[in-house]
Amino acid sequence: MVDKSKLGQPVGTTLDRFIKNKQDEFSFATGELSQILRDIGLAGKIINREISRAGLVDLGGSVGEQNIQGENQQKLDVIANIRFKRALRNGGEVCAIVSEEDDGIIDLNNPHGRYIVAIDPLDGSSNIDVNVSIGTIFSVYRRLSPVGGPALREDVLQKGDDQVAAGYLLYGSSTMLVYSTGHGVNGFTYDPSLGEFFLSHPNMKTPTTGSIYSINEGPSQLFDDGVRQYIQHCKEQQLTARYIGSLVGDFHRNMLKGGIYIYPATPKAPNGKLRLLYECNALAYIIEQAGGKATNGKGTRILDLLPNELHQRTPFFIGSSEMMEMAESFNLATADTSPVV
Numbered sequence: 001m002v003d004k005s006k007l008g009q010p011v012g013t014t015l016d017r018f019i020k021n022k023q024d025e026f027s028f029a030t031g032e033l034s035q036i037l038r039d040i041g042l043a044g045k046i047i048n049r050e051i052s053r054a055g056l057v058d059l060g061g062s063v064g065e066q067n068i069q070g071e072n073q074q075k076l077d078v079i080a081n082i083r084f085k086r087a088l089r090n091g092g093e094v095c096a097i098v099s100e101e102d103d104g105i106i107d108l109n110n111p112h113g114r115y116i117v118a119i120d121p122l123d124g125s126s127n128i129d130v131n132v133s134i135g136t137i138f139s140v141y142r143r144l145s146p147v148g149g150p151a152l153r154e155d156v157l158q159k160g161d162d163q164v165a166a167g168y169l170l171y172g173s174s175t176m177l178v179y180s181t182g183h184g185v186n187g188f189t190y191d192p193s194l195g196e197f198f199l200s201h202p203n204m205k206t207p208t209t210g211s212i213y214s215i216n217e218g219p220s221q222l223f224d225d226g227v228r229q230y231i232q233h234c235k236e237q238q239l240t241a242r243y244i245g246s247l248v249g250d251f252h253r254n255m256l257k258g259g260i261y262i263y264p265a266t267p268k269a270p271n272g273k274l275r276l277l278y279e280c281n282a283l284a285y286i287i288e289q290a291g292g293k294a295t296n297g298k299g300t301r302i303l304d305l306l307p308n309e310l311h312q313r314t315p316f317f318i319g320s321s322e323m324m325e326m327a328e329s330f331n332l333a334t335a336d337t338s339p340v341v
């Protein structure tokens with residue numbers, strides 16, 4: 001029975017208070033990581049504002065240039081990239097970031113910062129003009145090189161397992177910030193009237209199985225036999241095909257409801273489309289913290305992949321644990337032995 005007296009009331013704990021309470025639970029915590037999460041939350045609020053008025057102030061459409069990935073940069077891609085860099089520079093804890101939108105390592109002029117951030121400032125941005133959900137994806141690592149000097153390649157080319165925090169913002173029918181520092185996953189919903197994120201999804205867990213499979217089936221004739229057979233299996237089981245084509249939205253829905261998301265390799269794109277550092281690592285960290293799995297479809301955990309370049313891509317299989325095991329059983333049975341990374 002719904003308690004009607006509570007309907008419409010915001011949940012009490014703000015993002016700031018939650019972060020502070022968590023920090024107090026760890027006597028060794030210095031507050032630096034907390035500051036980074038607050039900075040990301042602040043930049044997220046600004047991006048949320050820009051997205052919600054994009055159609056009114058000519059922020060839709062592309063800037064007429066391509067990013068390092070060869071993709072058309074949208075105006076909001078550029079704005080989001082600037083906003084996150086500025087927030088993290090001003091916060092002072094991050095010495096460098098790597099971004100899906102930039103070629104190399106961006107030094108933030110905080111040589112004493114002990115953290116690195118990898119970010120996709122606005123994922124799925126080709127959907128902006130048609131008002132579909134988009135997102136920001138981020139990973140936080142501790143730097144390996146000595147504090148005081150510039151960040152090095154080894155600082156940014158760490159395994160997903162080395163993340164100390166990761167998460168995403170989803171700009172959807174409501175805006176959410178979901179993150180983990182390795183102690184479970186918590187989700188916060190933005191109340192625009194108060195300008196605050198409130199804890200709305202404490203201790204998120206993904207169901208062990210579900211009824212949704214998400215894959216762009218357009219080029220399915222190019223997929224490995226295993227992937228094609230798994231899709232056929234999903235159809236025979238009468239699972240529901242759901243694919244927005246905007247990773248954060250597809251991921252978030254499946255995490256809440258139970259499902260699997262696949263972006264496989266094709267002969268033209270032997271490592272798939274999605275970027276290990278900016279997209280896959282953070283979501284793999286979140287799904288594992290929520291009880292699910294993420295692999296490259298050939299038995300290797302995403303979080304075990306050691307990147308050797310900033311913009312490296314990987315085939316991506318992520319979701320509920322039982323569905324992942326089933327998908328891998330098809331894919332591995334027909335896999336060739338050539339390495340995928």
Ligand SMILES: O=P(O)(O)OC[C@H]1O[C@](O)(COP(=O)(O)O)[C@@H](O)[C@@H]1O
Pocket residue numbers: 071122123124125126216245246247248250273
């Ligand atoms: O159109 P496709 O090939 O299915 O790809 C969709 C995927 O590409 C992405 O849009 C990549 O995002 P960007 O274009 O922002 O890099 C993901 O969000 C999405 O899951």
